[in-house]
Amino acid sequence: MPPKRSKSATSSAGSKGKGKGKRIQSPVHETKPGHPDDIFPLVLTSATQKLFGCCSDVDVTGERPYKLLKKDDVIKDFKTRAAVSDFSPVKQIVLDYPDDDLLLVFDRDFIYGQSFYLVLTPEAKERILNVAGSPEPETPQVFEDEAIKTPEPEPWISLGSEQEIEEESVRETREKLLFTYKLSEVRRKFGPPAVFSDSKTAVTGCPSCPDSRFSIKLMLRDFGCRAVPRLHSSNTQTKGKLTSDVSTQYTPREFSNEEKEEILRSESFLNFFEKVTSSMLKALQQETIMNVFVDRWKAMGTTSEDEYLSPEVPKHLMLFKVFTEEKYAKGKKISTFNWHPTLHGVIAVALTEKRTEDSPMFESEDSFIVFYSFSDSSHAQLLLECPGDIFAFEFCPSDPNIIVGGCRNGQVVLWDVSAHSIHLKGTQPGEKAPFNTATFDVDDHKEKNTPVVRYCAASPIENSHKAPITDVQWLPPTFEVTNRGLPVENKYNISTQVVTCSPDCSIMFWDVRVSNVNRSARKQSADQKAPYSFLNTFKHLVDTWRPFYKVSLPMIGTTGKYAPLKFCLEPYICVANHTAGATEAENENAVNSEVIPDFSQLRVPLAETLTPLEDVNTKLFIGTESGEIIYSDWKKVIDNSGSLESVKPLHCFNTHYWLVNTVQRSPFFKDIILTIGNWNFAIWKEGVTGGPIIVSPNSEQWCTVGCWSLTRPAILFIGKEDGSIEVWNLLEKMIEPVRVYAQVSNAKITCIKPWTSSKQNFLAVADELGMLCMFEMPKTLCVPSRNEISNLEKYFVVEEDRLQDRLRRKEQRAKEPKRMDCDKPLKLPVDEEQEYKNYLKLEEQILKGLGLLSATPESHTFSHTHL
Amino acid sequence: MAEVEETLKRIQSQNGVQGIIIINSEGIPIKTTLDNASTVQYAGLIHQLVMKARSTVRDIDPQNDLTFLRIRSKKNEIMIAPDKDYFLIVIQNPSD
Numbered sequence: 001m002p003p004k005r006s007k008s009a010t011s012s013a014g015s016k017g018k019g020k021g022k023r024i025q026s027p028v029h030e031t032k033p034g035h036p037d038d039i040f041p042l043v044l045t046s047a048t049q050k051l052f053g054c055c056s057d058v059d060v061t062g063e064r065p066y067k068l069l070k071k072d073d074v075i076k077d078f079k080t081r082a083a084v085s086d087f088s089p090v091k092q093i094v095l096d097y098p099d100d101d102l103l104l105v106f107d108r109d110f111i112y113g114q115s116f117y118l119v120l121t122p123e124a125k126e127r128i129l130n131v132a133g134s135p136e137p138e139t140p141q142v143f144e145d146e147a148i149k150t151p152e153p154e155p156w157i158s159l160g161s162e163q164e165i166e167e168e169s170v171r172e173t174r175e176k177l178l179f180t181y182k183l184s185e186v187r188r189k190f191g192p193p194a195v196f197s198d199s200k201t202a203v204t205g206c207p208s209c210p211d212s213r214f215s216i217k218l219m220l221r222d223f224g225c226r227a228v229p230r231l232h233s234s235n236t237q238t239k240g241k242l243t244s245d246v247s248t249q250y251t252p253r254e255f256s257n258e259e260k261e262e263i264l265r266s267e268s269f270l271n272f273f274e275k276v277t278s279s280m281l282k283a284l285q286q287e288t289i290m291n292v293f294v295d296r297w298k299a300m301g302t303t304s305e306d307e308y309l310s311p312e313v314p315k316h317l318m319l320f321k322v323f324t325e326e327k328y329a330k331g332k333k334i335s336t337f338n339w340h341p342t343l344h345g346v347i348a349v350a351l352t353e354k355r356t357e358d359s360p361m362f363e364s365e366d367s368f369i370v371f372y373s374f375s376d377s378s379h380a381q382l383l384l385e386c387p388g389d390i391f392a393f394e395f396c397p398s399d400p401n402i403i404v405g406g407c408r409n410g411q412v413v414l415w416d417v418s419a420h421s422i423h424l425k426g427t428q429p430g431e432k433a434p435f436n437t438a439t440f441d442v443d444d445h446k447e448k449n450t451p452v453v454r455y456c457a458a459s460p461i462e463n464s465h466k467a468p469i470t471d472v473q474w475l476p477p478t479f480e481v482t483n484r485g486l487p488v489e490n491k492y493n494i495s496t497q498v499v500t501c502s503p504d505c506s507i508m509f510w511d512v513r514v515s516n517v518n519r520s521a522r523k524q525s526a527d528q529k530a531p532y533s534f535l536n537t538f539k540h541l542v543d544t545w546r547p548f549y550k551v552s553l554p555m556i557g558t559t560g561k562y563a564p565l566k567f568c569l570e571p572y573i574c575v576a577n578h579t580a581g582a583t584e585a586e587n588e589n590a591v592n593s594e595v596i597p598d599f600s601q602l603r604v605p606l607a608e609t610l611t612p613l614e615d616v617n618t619k620l621f622i623g624t625e626s627g628e629i630i631y632s633d634w635k636k637v638i639d640n641s642g643s644l645e646s647v648k649p650l651h652c653f654n655t656h657y658w659l660v661n662t663v664q665r666s667p668f669f670k671d672i673i674l675t676i677g678n679w680n681f682a683i684w685k686e687g688v689t690g691g692p693i694i695v696s697p698n699s700e701q702w703c704t705v706g707c708w709s710l711t712r713p714a715i716l717f718i719g720k721e722d723g724s725i726e727v728w729n730l731l732e733k734m735i736e737p738v739r740v741y742a743q744v745s746n747a748k749i750t751c752i753k754p755w756t757s758s759k760q761n762f763l764a765v766a767d768e769l770g771m772l773c774m775f776e777m778p779k780t781l782c783v784p785s786r787n788e789i790s791n792l793e794k795y796f797v798v799e800e801d802r803l804q805d806r807l808r809r810k811e812q813r814a815k816e817p818k819r820m821d822c823d824k825p826l827k828l829p830v831d832e833e834q835e836y837k838n839y840l841k842l843e844e845q846i847l848k849g850l851g852l853l854s855a856t857p858e859s860h861t862f863s864h865t866h867l
Numbered sequence: 868m869a870e871v872e873e874t875l876k877r878i879q880s881q882n883g884v885q886g887i888i889i890i891n892s893e894g895i896p897i898k899t900t901l902d903n904a905s906t907v908q909y910a911g912l913i914h915q916l917v918m919k920a921r922s923t924v925r926d927i928d929p930q931n932d933l934t935f936l937r938i939r940s941k942k943n944e945i946m947i948a949p950d951k952d953y954f955l956i957v958i959q960n961p962s963d
Contacts, residue, residue, distance in 0.1 A: 252907040253895050263897050264868060268952055273889075276948040276955045277874050279935055281881070283946050287961050288882040293939055 038124035040090050041107065041114035048086045051077065052104075065106035066129065071097055093120050103129065127152070317725075317741050320762060323347070323372040323772040325380045333747075334766035335391050339755045342400045345374035346381070346424055347764060349772055350405070352389035368452075369393060369405065369415075371424065372772065381424060383452045384415050392472040398494040402512070406469025406500050407458075412510055412545070414457040423451065459510070463546035465502035471566045472500050479616050481509055483548040485635045487616035499569065500547075503625050505561035507634065508547035551634045553622065556652050563625040566663040568673055570617040570686070619650070621673050621684065623660025629653050629675050629684065629692070653691050655682045662706050668713035668789055672796060676706040681718065683730070685800055690807045693799040696728070697735055704749050710756045712784040713792050719749030723767060727781065731791055745773060756782065875900075883960040885943060890914060892952050901958075909945075913956055917949050 044052075052069055074094050077085045087094060094102065103119040105128070119125045130150070255263070263269055286292075332351040340346035349370045367389045371382035386407060393405030401418040417424070475481065475497040480490045490496075498510045553562040622630040632649035656677020666672040671686035679699055682692035702721035709715035714730040718737070723745040726737035747768035754777070755762045761777040878887055879900065886901040894914030899906040921933040936947040939961070948955040 252911065253893070254907075255895055255897065260897050263891070264871060269897075270871070272950040272953045273871055273874065273955070276950060277878070280878060280946060280948050280955060280957055283935065283937065284878070284881040284884065284957065284959060287944060287959055291961055 038121045039105070039112065039117045039119050040093070041112040041117040042086060042090070042104075043114045044086045044116050048077070067104045067106070068101040069104050071100050071102055074102060087118075090118055090120070098122060099125070101125070317744065317763070317775040318778070319773060320776045321374065321774040323349070323774070324378060324770060325370055325372075326378065328368050328370055328380060328383065330770065332770045333768040334750050334770055334772060335389065336393065336751045337753065337764065337766050337772060338393065338395060339753060339764070340371075340400060340424070341395050341397065343424055344757065347372045347772065348384075348393070348395070348403070349766065350386075350390040350393055351770060352391065352408070369403070373424070380450045382417065382420050383450050384417070385452055385454045386413060387411060387455065387458055389468075391468055391470055392500075394472050394474055394498075396495050397474055398477045404472055404474065404498050404512075406465075406472045406502070408468040409461065410465035410467060410469060410502060410504070411461060412459040412464060412469065412472070412498065412500055413455045414512065415453055416456045417453055420451055420453065457545060459545040459547075465500065465504050465506065465508065467502045467504035467563075469500050469502045471564075472498060473567070473569060474498055475509075475569070479613050481549060481634075485509075485549050485551070485618075487613050487618060489611050489613055499567070501564040501567050501622070503563035503565060505552055505563050507551040507553070507564060507567065507620075507622075509549035509551075509634075510545065510547045549634075551632075551636070553624075553630065553632060554648055556648055562622070562628065562630055562649070562652075564622040564630070565625055565660050567620045567622040568663040568665050569620055570665070570670065617686075619686075621663050621675070621686075622649075623656070623663045623675050623677075625659055627654055627656035627658050627660060627677050629655055629660065629663070629682070631686075631689075651689055655692050655695060656680065661704060664706075664708060666708050666713065667710055668708075669793070669796075674706065674708060674716065676703050676718065678702045681706060681716070683796075683799075685796060688800050688803065690803050693796060693803050694730070694734065699726075702748075705751050707752050707754060709781065710754045711761065711782045713789050714784075715781060717752050717754070717763065719752045719765065721748045723747055723749055725749065725752065725763075725765065731785075731788065731795060744775075745769070745771065871898075878957060881959070885958040885960055887958075888913075888956040890954050890956065892954075897953070909956060909958075913945070913947060914954070917947055917954060921949065 052067070052073065071094060074087050077087060078091055078094075082088075085091075097120075099122040103125040105117050105119060107115055107117050119128060328351060332353055335350050335352040337347055337349040340348065349372060351368055351370060353367070367386045368380075369384035369386060369390060370380040371384075373381045384403065384405075386405065387409070388411070389408040390405040390413070391408060393403055396402035396404065401416055401421050403415045403417065405413045405415070407413055474495040477490055477493045477495045479487045480497060481487050496511055496513050498512065499507060500510065501507045553564060554560070555562055618635050619631060619633050622632060624630060629652070630649040631651040633647050635647070637647050656675065656679070658678040660675055660677050662674065662676040662681075664674050666674065673684045673686065675682050675684065675692075679702065680696045681703060682696070683694040684692045699720075701724070703718050703726075704721050706716060706718040709717065714732075716728040716730070718726045718728065720726065722743075724740055724742040725744045727739040727741070728734075729738040732738055744765055745767035749765055749767050751764075751766040753764050755764065761782040763775045763777050765773045765775065767773070875887060875898070878884060886905070887899065888896055888901065888906055888909055889898040890896045890910045890913070894910050896906045896910045901909070916938075917933070917936060920936055924931050924933045933949055936949065938945040938947075943958055943960045946957045946959065948957075
């Protein structure tokens with residue numbers, strides 16, 4: 001029986017006191033087969049079991065494994081059965097056993113190897129019994145069965161933790177020291193009376209000295225606060241008036257008729273009436289005479305309530321559309337454009353090459369006039385082919401399908417777009433394009449190729465201008481001009497004549513009808529086939545077209561001629577004051593004018609058959625290349641030799657310093673003309689011969705183009721070279737524009753034209769990049785202010801007067817100095833001498849008075865030189 | 868009676884007179900040339916106004932008294948001649 005106890009002991013020690021044997025058995029069972037010293041495993045046969053009354057599972061069970069055996073019984077058993085007794089191996093121990101009772105434990109689980117074991121020593125017996133059997137002390141049997149399972153307190157085995165605790169623990173290393181202090185006064189000091197005296201120092205205290213060795217920083221401070229509302233109780237007392245809705249319904253008190261009669265008859269009433277009547281009548285009269293409550297201040301103002309000091313012109317223009325054509329407009333600049341006179345939303349734009357000075361003049365490249373429509377802003381609707389760059393073109397006023405243009409090479413070109421007018425109409429916004437297969441190829445229509453119209457007629461080079469045509473205008477349908485330059489009536493009331501001007505110093509008049517001259521030549525040309533022209537409208541003009549009338553512009557004062565760039569005619573409105581025959585003709589014409597005439601059938605009537613119109617203003621305002629504005633008559637006079645000669649211009653003013661780019665009549669005033677030069681613009685009144693009535697201040701940027709507004713008589717738009725547009729209001733200020741729209745375009749603005757309809761107002765701006773921008777004009781620029789026309793008229797009159805006044809004064813001043821010069825040297829020095837002497841005397845007096853007088857001649861000489 | 872009528876006609880014939888109302892001191896119309904509803908309305912309102920105006924004048928200076936009151940509006944002018952017992956109201960359209 002090798003005693004191996006360590007682990008089992010610890011484990012049992014660990015669980016000592018826990019009670020039941022089973023629990024203790026299990027850890028022991030796992031460990032090892034040994035058994036402690038003081039027990040002895042026994043095998044007891046069933047006979048022995050019966051004898052001692054400890055049959056397994058009957059008398060002793062797992063729960064009650066303890067059986068106390070009497071020693072005497074065991075010894076008797078020895079005697080009876082001697083060697084056979086089961087207790088024989090422990091015979092000696094039993095004999096030596098001091099106690100009377102022996103504990104036999106049923107080892108059910110064979111922990112110690114056998115089914116029973118005998119506890120050898122009484123201490124162990126006690127121990128086991130106490131542990132196990134304490135809850136049942138009354139049965140000695142149970143008490144005998146010691147509970148092995150109760151854990152015995154085992155000595156603690158150190159694992160090292162106590163060392164840590166040792167380290168951490170705080171223990172007194174030595175005894176506490178006890179010091180006893182006894183402070184007391186010396187005995188003799190007890191008792192005497194106290195003596196008080198002032199202390200030497202003001203403060204007697206025992207301040208703590210700050211120990212520099214350490215300082216404790218207060219890191220955390222407990223702080224508490226409590227908010228207390230400031231309560232303030234007060235009370236008031238009001239005379240509470242309860243409001244209540246009260247309504248009454250009443251009928252007016254009335255007098256009955258009798259009562260009324262009664263009153264009317266009464267004396268007091270009559271008295272009253274007498275008194276009152278006179279004052280009432282007086283008041284009524286006063287009323288009718290004069291209105292005393294008129295607000296004169298308000299009545300003086302010319303502005304309405306809405307616009308006090310003309311409204312702010314908005315800072316930006318609203319862009320409506322931008323028209324560019326990728327194919328044809330790339331790299332080109334727009335020289336001019338025109339709104340279609342009848343079709344809404346159609347614009348014709350002339351595209352020209354951007355040429356520098358060096359490029360050759362007559363490079364033949366395809367130039368086009370492009371028609372745009374509102375419905376499609378990036379594709380041209382129609383193209384007009386030109387023989388060269390077009391600088392000016394116009395729609396015919398009486399037939400918008402005829403367009404005349406002036407070329408770079410001096411030719412005048414005609415187009416007829418009647419074939420495409422339907423197409424153009426269809427491109428108007430809001431209308432469906434009618435499918436017109438007659439005019440187009442089906443393929444073309446599918447591919448959406450823009451139709452190209454070639455010019456119908458072009459004047460032959462030898463008959464044309466020698467320089468680019470810069471301005472083209474149709475004569476109004478109200479009169480014609482004969483080949484002698486006399487205005488005559490226009491029988492058909494259609495525009496058939498065109499006036500062109502060019503810097504080759506001539507103005508030419510052309511007629512689009514069949515001319516009477518050159519009939520033979522015409523016949524010849526009729527045989528030739530006109531090249532590429534779809535239409536025969538102007539076939540009669542091919543090769544033979546020539547101006548029927550030419551005007552040259554000789555300079556005033558010097559030889560040479562003016563080079564006109566732009567001109568302006570006066571539109572003549574026909575006054576019906578003819579004879580009866582003429583009126584009949586007019587009526588007929590009124591009917592006929594509905595029908596678009598066929599130009600080839602028209603013939604220039606003989607000059608003699610037409611009645612001359614006397615009241616046509618044949619004078620033109622012309623702007624020249626060198627910045628002069630000429631007022632000239634186109635009628636020629638018969639000079640000495642009997643031939644017609646151009647008359648010298650009536651007036652010429654050099655208001656602009658360089659190219660004049662616009663000469664335009666105001667749409668509101670017949671006699672007001674706007675001319676724009678490179679640096680300034682001027683306003684002229686026809687009939688005022690002294691000069692322009694208004695001249696604007698010079699601007700820094702070149703003014704490239706300008707126009708009147710169509711709706712507001714005082715508004716001008718001026719386009720500048722840097723791409724900005726200035727809006728000038730003549731009534732507001734003349735020193736600067738009312739609004740400058742900067743950077744409307746990135747390049748020079750080449751043309752501005754406004755257009756109005758009842759609903760919309762547009763301003764179209766063309767620039768040098770080939771783009772045509774359309775802006776919607778803000779209301780403030782479209783709606784005229786109250787009395788604008790009359791104010792403007794007054795303003796012009798004022799300006800005119802001022803001009804006249806200035807001229808007059810200039811004349812006066814021109815005359816006067818001649819007088820002044822001879823008088824001056826005689827008169828003035830005399831006066832001055834006298835004055836000087838007086839001054840010297842005064843000076844002396846003052847200096848004497850001050851006591852500073854030092855009679856030094858130098859001071860006098862000094863003042864002499866001062867003179 | 869006839870004189871009253873005649874005088875009223877005279878007043879009526881002046882330029883622009885739209886209507887005449889005579890009311891007593893309590894605001895009850897006695898004679899009128901307008902329709903009943905307007906008369907009653909004018910009478911009630913103007914009576915109060917005259918009372919107020921009169922008290923204003925007399926408050927400022929007790930010796931003073933209101934002799935004539937004219938109300939000019941955008942569309943017309945109302946002239947009131949007050950007396951101790953009666954008021955005469957004339958509505959006129961001023962000639963502008």
